[in-house]
Each structure stands twice: as structure tokens, then as C-alpha cells.
Amino acid sequence: MSAQSVLFIGGTGIISSACTQRALDVGMDVFILNRGTSTTRPAPEGCQQLTADVSDEASVREAVAGHEFDVVADFRAFTPDHVQSRLDVLRDRMGQYVFISSASAYQTPPQRLPVVESTPLRNPFWQYSRDKIACEDLLVRAYRDEGLPMTIVRPSHTYDRTLLPFDGGWTVVDRMRRGVGVVVPGDGTSLWTLTHHVDFAHAFVGLLGHPAAIGDSFHITSDEWLSWNQIFAAVAEAAGVEPSYVHVPSDAIAAADPDWGAGLLGDKAHSMVFDNSKVKQLVPDYVATIPFARGASEIMDYYDADPARQEVDEKMNATMDQLVDAHRVRAS
Numbered sequence: 034m035s036a037q038s039v040l041f042i043g044g045t046g047i048i049s050s051a052c053t054q055r056a057l058d059v060g061m062d063v064f065i066l067n068r069g070t071s072t073t074r075p076a077p078e079g080c081q082q083l084t085a086d087v088s089d090e091a092s093v094r095e096a097v098a099g100h101e102f103d104v105v106a107d108f109r110a111f112t113p114d115h116v117q118s119r120l121d122v123l124r125d126r127m128g129q130y131v132f133i134s135s136a137s138a139y140q141t142p143p144q145r146l147p148v149v150e151s152t153p154l155r156n157p158f159w160q161y162s163r164d165k166i167a168c169e170d171l172l173v174r175a176y177r178d179e180g181l182p183m184t185i186v187r188p189s190h191t192y193d194r195t196l197l198p199f200d201g202g203w204t205v206v207d208r209m210r211r212g213v214g215v216v217v218p219g220d221g222t223s224l225w226t227l228t229h230h231v232d233f234a235h236a237f238v239g240l241l242g243h244p245a246a247i248g249d250s251f252h253i254t255s256d257e258w259l260s261w262n263q264i265f266a267a268v269a270e271a272a273g274v275e276p277s278y279v280h281v282p283s284d285a286i287a288a289a290d291p292d293w294g295a296g297l298l299g300d301k302a303h304s305m306v307f308d309n310s311k312v313k314q315l316v317p318d319y320v321a322t323i324p325f326a327r328g329a330s331e332i333m334d335y336y337d338a339d340p341a342r343q344e345v346d347e348k349m350n351a352t353m354d355q356l357v358d359a360h361r362v363r364a365s
């Protein structure tokens with residue numbers, strides 16, 4: 034059994050846009066709820082737009098009035114207050130609430146790999162992750178105590194053509210193309226998992242309305258594991274350059290830029306690879322088919338198509354200059 038009607042809160046975002054399209058492709062009645070302001074990924078033909086701002090609960094209540102959904106998939110909940118607000122408004126109108134959590138909620142650094150869904154949730158480094166854990170706790174309690182039909186989905190790093198996988202985004206490609214040193218955190222050998230949003234959506238939509246998904250949690254990732262050196266190389270190849278790399282310890286990056294450092298020490302500096310058997314049990318035809326080499330070409334085509342997209346972050350650029358200068362290995 035799968036869902037007939039689904040509401041995506043979000044629906045035109047990096048991840049949710051592919052989910053909207055996939056749900057339409059498999060024949061669901063698709064509603065999206067957002068402010069209607071994002072233009073990067075226009076809502077696909079065939080979905081029904083509900084307009085509201087989730088920070089204004091009354092506007093959400095008004096937008097969903099008269100509707101009932103087999104599934105509500107919430108891409109815009111980051112704290113327990115957000116989740117509670119959704120339950121207050123939608124509880125009697127939905128058959129399943131799917132909360133989009135984050136794989137950064139898993140124990141960081143991980144004690145054992147690959148990560149499975151029973152890996153403990155603990156991230157002392159990142160408030161965003163702790164808030165997602167608090168959301169999950171609320172939902173697990175509501176399932177246990179009141180039978181709330183909820184499902185938790187933890188995406189890991191999931192991208193579309195707009196998202197370069199680096200802190201600093203285009204700034205890194207600009208440095209590659211200018212031939213100045215490119216900062217690679219650590220020694221570049223830790224492993225990372227990058228998932229294309231179309232692959233994610235395939236598995237995700239398979240969980241919607243699936244009775245065995247109720248009360249449970251799943252991550253959805255690619256099975257391709259890459260070192261950061263390989264990720265930088267894939268982007269450089271797509272950009273048509275052979276950059277010079279400067280490896281910089283993550284704690285030195287954290288000292289130079291605490292925000293960049295928090296995202297490394299609390300997330301990207303640790304090898305993260307995932308066992309996807311659990312979601313594959315429920316969605317047996319799920320297999321990630323898009324390697325990052327192809328994703329990197331899509332990303333570069335998107336940025337090269339319009340120079341207005343090529344924004345350099347000058348502050349980040351200056352930090353990178355400093356780090357390159359301090360850490361470049363010079364021939365003696």
C-alpha cells in the first residue's frame with residue numbers, strides 16, 4: 034500500500050523538489066505548502082500549491098483548511114516547537130507524519146561504521162543536530178504513548194545541481210580556476226557520502242504510506258563512499274582544472290573560522306558511511322544510480338550557465354588565503 038495524497042511542507046527545496054516530482058511520477062495527489070517565494074526550482078506542473086509561512090501557524094491552518102492527507106512530509110521543522118505546531122494543526126488531517134531529521138544527529142564522531150539506524154544519536158558539536166534529536170524524541174514519545182503514526186527520515190549530505198559540496202561553495206571553484214591554493218580539510222582521506230536528490234526521492238516516496246514505516250526511522254543515502262580528496266578531484270575535473278591542494282587540519286580551520294570549524298568537527302571531518310539495508314527492505318527497488326562524478330558535472334553546468342550564480346564569499350576567500358599561506362608545504 035502507498036499513499037494517495039501527500040502534502041510536502043517545503044516542496045521546492047533542494048531535497049523536497051525531487052520528492053515532489055517523484056510523488057507526481059508515481060501518481061500521487063501532491064500538495065506543496067510554502068511561501069511561494071523561491072524561484073530556483075519552480076513547482077512542477079501537476080502539484081497543488083498551498084501558500085503559507087510556517088512561522089505563522091494561523092496561515093498554515095488557513096492553507097490546509099478543508100484538506101486531508103494520507104501523508105504530511107515536513108521538510109521545514111528544525112525544533113520541537115516546529116513539530117508541535119505541525120501536530121497541533123495537522124494531526125486530525127493526516128494518516129502519517131514524516132519528519133525530515135538529519136544524519137548529523139548520529140553519534141559524532143561515530144564509534145562504529147557503517148552507520149545503521151540503531152547507531153546512537155548524539156552530536157555535542159552542533160546545535161542544529163541536537164535540535165533535530167529533540168524533535169525525534171518528541172515524536173518517539175508521541176508514537177509510544179499515543180500511537181502517533183510518524184516516520185523519521187534522516188538525510189545525509191544530499192545535493193542537487195545548485196549545491197557545491199564545500200564550505201564556501203563557488204569560492205572554492207573560483208580558487209581552483211584562478212590557480213590559487215584550495216584548502217582541503219584534514220588530509221582529505223576521511224570518507225563522505227553524497228546523495229543526489231533524485232536518488233533520495235526514489236527511496237523516500239517508497240516510504241510514504243508504507244505501513245511498516247510507522248513508528249520507525251530510516252536514513253537514505255547513496256552507497257558510493259568517497260574520500261574528500263576524491264570529491265575535490267571530481268569537482269575539479271568537472272570544472273576542467275587541475276588545482277593545487279593545501280591540506281589543513283580541521284582544528285586549524287576551526288581556529289580561523291569557528292563556523293566553518295563547527296561544520297567540520299561536528300560533521301564532515303568524520304568518516305560517514307551508511308548501511309542502507311533498512312530502507313531497501315521496505316523499498317526493494319531502491320538503488321542509488323547517480324555517482325558524484327555525474328552530479329559534479331550537473332553542478333558545474335548549472336553554475337557555468339549563468340555567471341550571476343558564481344558568487345565568491347570574500348570573507349571566506351580571505352580566510353582561505355591565510356590558511357593556504359600558513360599550511361602550504363614548501364620545498365626546502
Ligand SMILES: NC(=O)c1ccc[n+]([C@@H]2O[C@H](COP(=O)([O-])OP(=O)(O)OC[C@H]3O[C@@H](n4cnc5c(N)ncnc54)[C@H](OP(=O)(O)O)[C@@H]3O)[C@@H](O)[C@H]2O)c1
Pocket residue numbers: 042043044045046047048049050066067068069070071085086087088107108109110133134135136137187188189190191192
Ligand atoms: N540537504 C542536506 O544535505 C540535508 C541533510 C540533512 C537534513 N536536511 C534537512 O532537509 C530539510 C531541507 O529540505 P530541502 O532541501 O528540500 O529544503 P530547503 O532547500 O532547505 O528549503 C526550501 C523549501 O522550504 C520552503 N520554505 C522556506 N521557508 C519557509 C517558510 N518560512 N514557510 C514555508 N515554506 C518555507 C521553500 O519555499 P519558499 O521559499 O517559496 O517558501 C522551499 O520549498 C531540512 O529539514 C534539513 O534539516 C538536509
